[in-house]
Amino acid sequence: MSILSLLLATAAFALLGLTTDAHHRRRFGKSPQARGRRILRTGGWLTLIASVVPAMLARGWIFGPILWAGAIMAGAGIAFLALNFIPARDARR
């Protein structure tokens, strides 16, 4: 369950990271459209909220929030490193 929370948080931050111009262009080769950006952003936030649930299920009301805080920090860290250090497969100009 705690792994699931971490995975959801990582996915959430990856989605949010892709809403930025720089990363979107690096990964998809073009600037995000307003609609695409909105979908990514909403998806990111919803996934982030969803990651609360497994954390609470795993550790209850006292340690759950702590676990979740840890999960979003770790998830953001993984997403950050992945977005910046994994070379873009097809880096079009």
Add this chain to the structure above:
Amino acid sequence: MSKGFRQSQAFLHTWSGLLLGWILFLVFVAGTIAFWREGLNRWMRPEIARVEQPMRVLAGSQAFLTGKAPDAKSWIIPVATERSPGAQVFWVPQPKPGEERGRRGRRGRGDTQALIGADGQVAQARETRGGEFFYRFHFDLHYMPVIWARWLVGFATMMMLVAIVSGIVTHKKIFRDFFTLRRAKGQRSWLDGHNATAVLALPFHLMITYTGLVTLMAMLMPWAVVANYADQKTVFATLFPTAAAVERTGRPAPLVDLRRIAADAERRLGAPASFIEVSDPADAAARVSVSQSASSMLSSRTPRLTYDGVTGRLVWRSPPPGAAAETAGAMIGLHAGRFAEDGGRWLYFLCGIAGTLMVASGLVLWTVKRRERLPDPSRPHFGFRLVERLNVAVIGGFPLAIACFFWANRLLPVTLGARADWEIHVLFIAWAIAAVTAFVVRPARVWPALFATTGVLLVALPVYDVVATERGLFASLAIGDLMIAGIGATIVVFGLAFLLLARRVARHRPAAKHVRNPRAVTASKVLEPAE
């Protein structure tokens, strides 16, 4: 928000961060290492075997103390776990008539304590402070009165809180920018790195700073206590209640088997026990108090049970703490992360590293930002030089000093008097040498030299362990002792990181502007086609 306000916050962020940044760096490094305090306690005593059966250690402790100090005022026995290096038991002798009770400086002297090893016998181990050193250093510093150090650290912590909040206000775009890392672009890269380490672990930074203040609150803000309580004793009695004291009878009576009491206490508490305190052992009035382990709950104010030492009957249990005490206890627990199992510890540790990098990059950023604006870069003004050299001395020197501390732990002769103190002296001597070098030699030379030395020393440590001790990396892995193996592996990783850093810094050519600009442009073409 007006521009003026944001600028004032930027000013606040710069200076609150700079002035106490070096102390914050020390606190962050030592505090981060202290998350592995129990592991280091074992790692720095490689002669001691891992505890497999805690109850055997407890029985051994009782047998030893019964033989050694039957008439003591009290015994204190920590319950050994897989993480602890046996049990460091100590006893308080009966106060002699006329002698004042509870004199300071008694605790921890060699003649009233002993280390009981995994086999229940007294273990002979090198004298060392182990991981406790880092734990104490991160709020007591060293070589100075504890109270001054705590004020200093407390003040630095407040400045940290100021720096975090003003940092969030200043860089309104940190949340949007925080996925961005522009590499090899001088000041921009430093700023992005500072930003990323700050925002990624922002919940941790806020938590650790705020709860750090809570641990020192009684000292920083004594007014509530002063206004409500006449003397210190009443405060402690309220905060840490104990069973009513019983008079010593003078009639001898055998003490009940502590293993039985520990088992009963663990059943009643529903959690492992951490400390057993026996008052007036071998007397008919003996009392045994068991504290619950802090690893089982968030709050550090753990419940206690007190038993009759002869019959083994439960006579008292601590009342539930008040809401405020519970809150403070929870915050201290959150700060120390004692509840966290290994995965959680790693997260704390990584966040601590992020915090360390944030402080370090902030300090370096101060010089990077100002270097380009210097009227004459070859002869900077005094303030700039001071900050630059202090950065080298602290950020470059302190890790080296820690590496030397670990080596001192391995190499100082076991028979040396005051050996534990000498380990610490070695740390400070090494640091002093590094600091002097930093002020004499050009920073561009000292940075890589310090990082490279640190790296070599750290990488060589586990190699030495494999060759010269019984608890090298492979031996530990073979018996599944992941704590010791993990510490060895982590040290290697850090050593390699320092070596890479040294190479990077040594190859860095801070060229003049007209040379660097073209390179920055090419770099941006490669890394960031978007911009």
